[in-house]
Amino acid sequence: MKVVSVKNVSKFYGQKQVLDNVSFDIEEKEIFGLLGSNGAGKSTITSIILGLEKQSSGNVVLFEGQKKNLKKRIALVPQSTAFYKDFSVEKNLRFFASVCGLKSKQIKPRVKFLMSWLSLEPFKDVKAGHLSGGYQRLLNIACSLVHDPELIFFDEPTVGLDPKMRQMFWLKIQDLKAAGKTIIITTHYMDEAEKLCTKLALMKNGKMLVIGKPRELISQYGGIKVMIFNITGGVKKEDIQKIRTVLNQFTVISRDELLFIPFEQEHTFEKVIAVTEWLMKKGYNISSSITKEPNLEDVFLNITGEGMKQQE
Amino acid sequence: MKLFDIIWKEISLIKAQKIAIALIFLYPFIVVGLLGSAFTGVDISRMNQIKIGFVNNLNFESEIVDSLVTSYSNLSITQYDNEDLLRAGLYNKQVISGVILRGDAPNKQLKVDLLYDNSNLLSSRFFMEIAKALIQKTTSDYAQKNLGRIWTTIKAFGxxxxxEIRNVEDFKSQLSSAELALDDLELKLNAVEYKEGDVNSVRxxxxxxxxxxxxLKGPLAQNKETLxxxxxxxxxxxVLISSIVKNLEYFDSVLLQDSDKNLLNEQISHLNSINSKMSKWKSMSLQLITITEKISDETSEINKSFSKVDAIFEKATLGARSIEEVKELIASARESKITIESKLDSSSALxxxxxxxxxxxxxIDPKVLAQPVIFYEGKIYNVDPFGILVxxxxxxxxxLTCMLLTSxxxxxxxxxxxxxxxxxxxTSKFILFLGKIIGQLVIALIEAGIIFVVAFAKIPLPFSILGVTHLGFGLVTSANLFELFLAVVLVSLTFICLGLFIASLVKNQSTAILTSLLVIVPMLFLSGIVLPLExxxxxxxxxxxxxPMTLANNLLIGLIIKGLTISQLWFEAGLLLFYSLLSFGVVFFKTKL
Incomplete structure (x- = not known):
């Protein structure tokens, strides 16, 4: 079932067009990622899908047109926390459960489950404002999921979290997927999108650039691997020229003490050995080397001509 | 259940702010307690903290000054030596209003300069009016005394x-009598009136x-010897005749015939008659001789009398003239009398x-002039002024709480x-807002409840605390409790909706507070609570x-003080409801929530 169907949606704020003929579909139980830099239109399309804003043109259909109890079936986990800081964890959850339509009998077990699932049990009587950032985010998720929605929007869910918390978040999202939820994630983090999403859409300036599975996008648009050598003192220009000539690769770049050598997919290991030996023979001190596989960042870079991180 | 949760959420959010809790419970006590303590039993006669200064610049001794100082023990009256010291006293708030008495003489108007500290809009003028009333009362008493003296004099004069009127009447009657006398005199004069011409003709x-x-005198003098x-x-x-008579009588005796006798007797009688006449002639001749002698005698009275008669004629002439003059005077006197009489009449009438x-x-009682009006205070509402404060x-x-807390x-x-x-x-937007409003209403009703308890209760304390012997002010009101409840709900609802409206316009709490205060403070000053609307x-x-604040105040005063019903206060209630619905409508349709 198509949980979300967006067809030719455009949005204007006055004269300014923020969405330009965007179309995509999201299947049930998918984790759909919306990638793009600031101002790409991710939040706008999310708001339109959630019903917070109206599109200027186009069509958005949720749950194949089923409109009954629509708000009970969708949820947003906003980027910034959205709960009462002066209420305790449990009180927040109970309140939002109530306004989200849960009956009295349903509230208690649901709240208990969420607190347990998100490890909030120890903090149930603690004022939300007194929680650490990570646990506030968890409470944020809990408040959004209190009514057990089918379609969940995550807006930049792991921004500002430490790696451990990020990992935990990813696990929870995957738990939700396993529970049959359809998830839409907007994120800046390519690794997150790559790790979590079953389908991705790249946006820029209100336009949908590409849409597809992460691996497909990488293989199609990601480009090639790149060897990066960290050489103490850098490499001389003539040596860089030699490497280019030998490898027949004119995209060899040296920047400070880093040497970037793009490799084709085949013969990767042999070429690594050959270049490494040559550089060592020349007396260069190679402090480290890595192989950078093409990723979504590269996909974005290759499609948009600019890096996500550069823009940030 | 959902609605209840939303209501409870609203109340809980307020509860979560410790300061808000303190405000909710302390505020009513502080405001009502302070205001009540400060202004309960406002009574001019007990306001002995009214300090009035005065300067005596009168150029004469006056009992007004003594009255000022001694008569008003419930006011603090201080005398200053000069205007500069009085002004200094006002600047330093030693006195709250000042009076400078000026006057040249006790029989001239007093001039009074009233000074007051006009840096305070309301109370300073109030105290100035008290000083003015004080002076008016003092001078009124003084004027009353003077009027009393004048009255006594006027009564005596009256x-x-x-x-004097009686004297005038007497004088008039005397004039009338004089006129009668004049008439009589005129008549007499007319009787004896003769003119100079008459005198001349007589002369x-x-x-x-x-x-x-x-x-005749000549011939008489000439014939005097003969006479x-x-x-x-x-x-x-x-003698001859007598002898004749005798002879005839003889003849009578001798005559024989009676006819002859008769004839003779007749002749004798004629002769006797002639004889008697001759005696008369003799006396007449003697008289004639005397007259002749007198006429001849220049010194005789007859001759003397001519000069006297001349003199009399002179006098008669003068008399005639005098009579004329007197008559003229009488006429003039008559005219004068008429004039005087008419003037006396007009004087008498006057x-x-x-x-x-x-x-x-x-x-007229002199008090009426000195103090034409006595004021008796009449309150049209039988209520403690503390009710107004409530x-x-x-x-x-x-x-403050509804608007600020809500926003x-x-x-x-x-x-x-x-x-x-x-x-x-x-959950629908309407339910969300409804829950919010009801939650705020509950808080407002709690506050109103506290205020009413403080106002209406009067619980004696077992001991005095800083002079306070009972809790509460024991206010009595004829207000219907249900209508009062409705009014409080309506007022709170209006302010809550206004708070929502303000919150819909601003982005953060500090701006919300400032904006709310921006609305509240002018309304406070324009509502008639701080300054009279008049x-x-x-x-x-x-x-x-x-x-809204004026309407709310009028609504509550109407119920608590005036004993009116909400239906009678339809304008205030209706307009407040309108404001509520308007604000809520704008917020509801404008806000995404």
Whole structure:
């Protein structure tokens, strides 16, 4: 079932067009990622899908047109926390459960489950404002999921979290997927999108650039691997020229003490050995080397001509 | 259940702010307690903290000054030596208003300069009016005394005037009598009136007589000797006649015939008659001789009398003239009498009128002039003035808490991003707002309840705390409790909706507070709570009359003080409801929540 169907949606704020003929579909139980830099239109399309804003043109259909109890079936986990800081964890959850339509009998077990699932049990009587950032985010998720929605929007869910918390978040999202939820994630983090999403859409300036599975996008648009050598003192220009000539690769770049050598997919290991030996023979001190596989960042870079991180 | 949760959420959010809790519970006590303690039993006669200064610049000794100092023990009156010291006293607030007495003489108007500290709009003028009333009372007493003295004099004068009127009447009657006398005199004069011409004609006749007399005098003087002889001759003739008679009588005796006797007797009788006549002739001749002698005698009275008669004629002439003059004087006197009489009549009329007016005047009590009006205070509402403070305090507390708390919490929900979650929730916007409003209403009703308990209860304390012997002020009101409850709900609802409206316009709490205060403070000053509405320009009074705070104050005062019903206060209630619905409508349709 198509949980979300967006067809030719455009949005204007006055004269300014923020969405330009965007179309995509999201299947049930998918984790759909919306990638793009600031101002790409991710939040706008999310708001339109959630019903917070109206599109200027186009069509958005949720749950194949089923409109009954629509708000009970969708949820947003906003980027910034959205709960009462002066209420305790449990009180927040109970309140939002109530306004989200849960009956009295349903509230208690649901709240208990969420607190347990998100490890909030120890903090149930603690004022939300007194929680650490990570646990506030968890409470944020809990408040959004209190009514057990089918379609969940995550807006930049792991921004500002430490790696451990990020990992935990990813696990929870995957738990939700396993529970049959359809998830839409907007994120800046390519690794997150790559790790979590079953389908991705790249946006820029209100336009949908590409849409597809992460691996497909990488293989199609990601480009090639790149060897990066960290050489103490850098490499001389003539040596860089030699490497280019030998490898027949004119995209060899040296920047400070880093040497970037793009490799084709085949013969990767042999070429690594050959270049490494040559550089060592020349007396260069190679402090480290890595192989950078093409990723979504590269996909974005290759499609948009600019890096996500550069823009940030 | 959902609605209850939303209501409880609203109350809980307020509860979560410790300061808000303190405000909710302390505020009513503080506001009502302070205001009540400060202003309970406002009574001019007990306001002995009114300090009034005065300077005596009178150029004469006056009992007004003594009255000022001694008569008003419930006010603090201080005398200063000069105006500069009095002004210094005002600047330093040693006195709250000042009076400078100026005057040249006790019989001239006093001039009073009233000084007051006009840096305070309301109370300073109030105290100035008290000082003015004080002076008016003092001078009124003084004037009353003077009027009393004048009245006594007027009364005495009045009785003297009556006597004068009587004297005038007497004089008039005397004039009338004099006129009668004059009439009588005139009549007499008319009786004896003779003119100079008459006198002259008599004189002429007299002169003619005199000349004839003189003309006779000569011959008489000439015949005086002859005349002297006449008596002798008459005597001789008489003797002769007597002898004749005797002879005839003889003849009578001898005659024989009676006819002859008769004839003889007749002749004898004739002769006797002639003889008796001759004696008369003798006396006449003697008289004639005497007259002749007198006429001849220049020294005789007859001759002397001519000069006297001349003199008399002179006098008669003068008399005639005098009579003329007297008659003229009489005529003139008559005219004068008429003139005087008419003037006396008018004077009498004037005096009568004056006397009547004095009588009427004297019926007026001098107190009426000195103090034409005595004021008796009449309150049209039988209520403790503290009741007004309760209404005012309630409005102030409700507007501050309802507007501020509502807007702060609404903004807080926006800043904490909760509104996004609520917007996405399946609960309708209407229920969300309704719960919010009812939650705030509960708080407002708690506050109103506290205020009413403090106002209406009067619980004696077992011991005095800082002079306070009982809790509560024991206010009595005829207000219907249910209507009072409805009014409080309506007022709170209006302020809550206004708070929501303000919150919908701003983005953060500090701006919400500032904006709320920006609305509250002007309304406070224009509502009639701080300053009387009557002080304002008419246009502003009109504006003020439709402000929510004014309407709320009027509604509560109408119920608590005036004993009116909400239906009678339909304008205030209706307009407040309108404001509520309008604000709520704007917020509801404008806000995404």
């Amino acid at each position: 009785s003297n005037i009556d006597e 002429a006749s007299f002169n003619k007589f005199k000349s004839e007399y003189e003309s 002297k002889k006449l008596p002798g001759q008459i005597d001789e003739a008489s 005096l009568s009128k004056f006397s009547k007016e004095l009588v009427e005047f004297s019926k 209404s005012n305090a309630l409005v102030v507390v409700l507007i 702060i919490i609404f903004i807080m929900e926006k800043t904490e991003n909760v509104t996004l979650r609520l917007e996405l929730s399946p 002080f304002m320009e008419p246009t502003m009074q009109l504006v003020s009359s439709i402000l």
